Amino acid sequence: MIVVTLGLGVIVAALAAAADPYRQTREFHEVVTCERRTHDCFVREPASVVGRRTYTTTHTDSEGHTTTTTHYEITWQRAEGARQAREVSWSLYEKAREGQPVTLRSWHEEVVGAEVAGRAQWFLPEVGxxxxxxxxxxxxxxxxxxxxxxxxWWDGFFMLVWRTFAWMFMSIMPVNMATRALAYDLNTGWALVLDIVLCAFFVGVPAWMLFSSLDDW
Known part of the structure; x- marks a missing residue:
């Protein structure tokens, strides 16, 4: 009974806290919709590329398999001299050479988009x-x-951590897709197909990890 009450309490508290960020994310979506119609709903600001770099991170799964991910980052400088580094897609990184102009798009003084040499990328706002x-x-x-x-039932601290990790890993892609869709709408065409495939994979693997740990029960 205590566990059930705790679970309900966490759900109610989390959803109550999510109400305001949800409202603000929907407000952002309205500006995105306006931008698609008129192209002048975000604040535009000129900047320039002052740095670019790549770096890698590695992740080892429960079976010892290691994957390496390459990250692409550019640094831009605004007119008043402030600099900001941001991870971007490979396609934007390839366009962003040092000294090249960047057009930033801002919402509530937060950079939510960058365009370099005709290539644009949008970022999820902080409220998302x-x-x-x-x-x-x-x-x-x-x-x-x-x-x-x-x-x-209880079968040890390790299994608690293992199952919690697997359960929470299941939420990563669906939540990411949901928040992105609330801000920018779902992708379409092959991009949507790819999102669905990735979502199924990143839900299916931890789901298998979780349910396989219950086989003996």
Whole structure:
């Protein structure tokens, strides 16, 4: 009963906290829609590329397989001299040479888009990231609730951490897609197909990890 109550409490608290970021994300979406119609709804600001670099990160899964990811980053300088580094896509990185002009698009003084040599990239605003964090917390609460309702037994701290990791990993792609869709709408065409395939993969693998840990029960 305590576990069920805890799960419900986490869900309610997380969804209540997500209400305001959700409203702000929808407000941002209205500006995005306006921008698509008139191309003058975001604040535009000139800047210039002052640096670019690549770096790699590695991740090792539970079976010992290591994957390496390459990240692309550019640094721009605004008119007043302030600099900001931002991870970008490979296609924008290839266009962004040092000294090249950048057109920034801002919303509430936050850079949400950058365009270099005709190549543009949009970024999820901070409120979208905040909304995603609260949705993940609500997903954690759902996991606690389901555990209390369906299982409720204890088989060690390690298994608790393992199952929590697998459960939370399942939420990464769906939450990312949901927050991105709220801000910019879903992708279309092959981009949407790719998103669905990636989502299915990144949900399916941790789901298998989670349910395989329940085989003996």
């Amino acid at each position: 990231g905040t909304l995603g964090n609260w949705l993940r917390l609500a997903f954690l609460g759902l996991g606690i609730l389901l555990w209390g309702l369906l299982f409720g």
